[in-house]
Structures are given as structure tokens and as C-alpha cells.
Amino acid sequence: MSPSHPHITAAILAGGRSTRMGSPKHLLQLPDGRTLIRAVADTLLQVTSNLVILSNAVALENAPHIPDIHQGLGPLSGIHALLITNHSHEYLICPCDTPFITADLLRLLLTPTPSLVSVFSFGADSDPEPLPMRISSSAIPCVTQTIHSADHSLRALLQRLSPHRVPLSADSRPFLANINTPSDFRASFP
DSSP states (O other), X not given: OOOSOTTSEEEEEOOOOOXXXXXXXXXXXXXXXXXXXXXXXXXXXXXXXXEEEEOSSOOSTTSOEEOOSSTXXXXXXXXXXXXXXXXXXXXXXXXXXXXXXXXXXXXHTTSOOSSSEEEEESSTTSOOOXXXXXXXXXXXXXXXXXXXXXXXXXXXXXXXXXXXXXXOOGGGGGGGOOOOSHHHHHHHOO
């Protein structure tokens, strides 16, 4: 099946230090033999054929890598480096540690909207989920402002951008689960 959104560039955030895991989590091997990052890449490639990795080190062979420009600012730095590359006008960003995400869920983020960013939400009263996200290159000024502010979090960026919220039911929550610790990994893959 060919990707449904060839104009979108998908990006995997893989630049974290994995301190809670104790080793590079993107390299964890799943029961099917793939690494965590390969599983996420395979899902994203069902949505678009354009894939880049946001990391200062090689995290996935045979994929273009975009290093951080501003070191030590977490995912925001990777997103900033991505947006200023001009690979696309629209980007789909997913962390490397979400092996249960599905292409169908990711496609929901790509529904056209005038907002510069789309994220998932589990109810009107809950905070939006910062990742995965769809973001427009037109958000560069807000990303830059957030980089130069005291709060470099994705939540701070989302407050500036007023994202389009894609509602999900609670039974979709497991598909967005992150694998952050050895116990998360053991519980997810017994």
C-alpha cells in the first residue's frame, strides 16, 4: 500500500539521553526482532515515504538525520532543527519510544485544519498530548520564541500555538504509550 500523505515529512525524535532506561531506548529489540525506532519508522512509512530522524547521533541506518542546533533543550530543539530545514511545509513528529502507535491514528492528525499544529486529546478538560504532533513550518516563529524563553517544554509551545485537538477515546490511550523504563518495556512485552 502506498503512503497516503506523500507531501508530509515524518520525523522521529530520537535524541533523548534515555536516562530512565539506562541504555539507548531506540535500540531496544522488540519480540519481532525490530528495534523500537524501526517499529515507529515502519508505521510512519505507511503514512508518508518522507522520513527523517531527529538525533545528534545515527539512530537508524539509511535515514537522513537532522542534529539539534540548540543543545540540551529536549524535543523542542529537534523540532526547531526540523522546521528550519524546509523539507516540507507540514511535518508529522513522533517519538521513537511509541511502538504501539498506528498509521490510522497518525492519519487523524493530518486532517486539514487552519491551526499550525494538531495533537491528540483525551477530553476537553485534559491537557493535550504533546506527541505525536502535526506541525506546520509556519510555526517557526513560535518555536523560536519558545526556545528563547525560560520554559522550553512542548507544553509551553502548545500554549503559544493553541493546537487543534483531535479527540481520542480512553481506549486509544495504550496506542500512545511511551516505553521509558526497563519496567515499562517488560510490562509492554512480557
